[in-house]
Amino acid sequence: MPLPVALTIAVIGGSGGPVVAGGLSSLVAASLPDTAHGRGYAWDAATYNAASVVGPAVVAAVATLFSASTSGYLLAAAATGAGVLIFGVSTRPVDHNDRTPAFGTDLVSGFVTVWRRPVLRAVTAASCLAYLGLGGLTITAVLAARQWGSATQGGLLMTCFAVGATAGALGLARRPVPIAPQWLAALSLLITGIGLAGAAAATSVIPAGAFFLLAGLGDGPLLGATFHVRATHTTPRDRAQVFTTGAALKISAAALGAAVAGSVPVSPMILLVGIAITQGAAALLLWLMLRHVGSVTKVAAD
Numbered sequence: 001m002p003l004p005v006a007l008t009i010a011v012i013g014g015s016g017g018p019v020v021a022g023g024l025s026s027l028v029a030a031s032l033p034d035t036a037h038g039r040g041y042a043w044d045a046a047t048y049n050a051a052s053v054v055g056p057a058v059v060a061a062v063a064t065l066f067s068a069s070t071s072g073y074l075l076a077a078a079a080t081g082a083g084v085l086i087f088g089v090s091t092r093p094v095d096h097n098d099r100t101p102a103f104g105t106d107l108v109s110g111f112v113t114v115w116r117r118p119v120l121r122a123v124t125a126a127s128c129l130a131y132l133g134l135g136g137l138t139i140t141a142v143l144a145a146r147q148w149g150s151a152t153q154g155g156l157l158m159t160c161f162a163v164g165a166t167a168g169a170l171g172l173a174r175r176p177v178p179i180a181p182q183w184l185a186a187l188s189l190l191i192t193g194i195g196l197a198g199a200a201a202a203t204s205v206i207p208a209g210a211f212f213l214l215a216g217l218g219d220g221p222l223l224g225a226t227f228h229v230r231a232t233h234t235t236p237r238d239r240a241q242v243f244t245t246g247a248a249l250k251i252s253a254a255a256l257g258a259a260v261a262g263s264v265p266v267s268p269m270i271l272l273v274g275i276a277i278t279q280g281a282a283a284l285l286l287w288l289m290l291r292h293v294g295s296v297t298k299v300a301a302d
Helices: 003-014 017-031 034-065 068-086 103-116 118-134 137-148 151-174 181-201 205-232 239-261 268-290 294-301
Strands: none
Touching: 017 034, 017 205, 017 239, 034 068, 034 151, 034 205, 103 118, 103 239, 118 181, 118 205, 118 239, 118 268, 137 151, 137 205, 137 239, 137 268, 151 181, 151 205, 181 205, 181 268, 205 239
């Protein structure tokens, strides 16, 4: 089809991304007791990461055995099937005081809630900064692999990252760590930054793959920790809006990062260093925004 039509369809399809990535995850909190939120969201994050490993592999295999258009039909069928399965999702009823707000009010309330609650604001700002860098990681991995000998090995690097992220999320689900989720997010960002900095210093794909695996191990707990923060610092009434708002901001940041990585005329190693720096900067930003929040959060909770 003509490019403008394809782009229009992509925009329409992409508009559902925040609802899928955020709205569905908001249901986890409604399905579990408060004490199980951390582990529940670790499992939720693990499903995202596992899908990022299996999905591209299946699509690539179908494209190789059949055609790229067949892969496209497979993706469309998967999305449609998922939409049908959502009708089977049920959660405990939530008391909304018998009031149904207007769509515009709901849309604005997510941004207002994120802005007014310090921990939500800090974690959202840090995750957006982190994904401004991570959004360009796929492009950068391909460019780096080409410099090391074969652009096709860029997929191997991203697979290492996704496998590490899955392992990190599963590890957190099995053995939750006894620290607040916002500080777990900061630690995750630091580990991801260290891994990507190591990859930038590598001289071939094999050691770079090991560093991508380390970076993924850091990134895996980040998603679960972010979800946990959103669930803890929202009420059932505004939880879906906050999850969707956070997902929309993060997806937008990642898209901008991909555009920057694909357009700046610098070496892929410099890009990797830049992405690593954004992770460290996000951890620092999180610390700066949260260092005086402890007492405020405690008072609000009381």
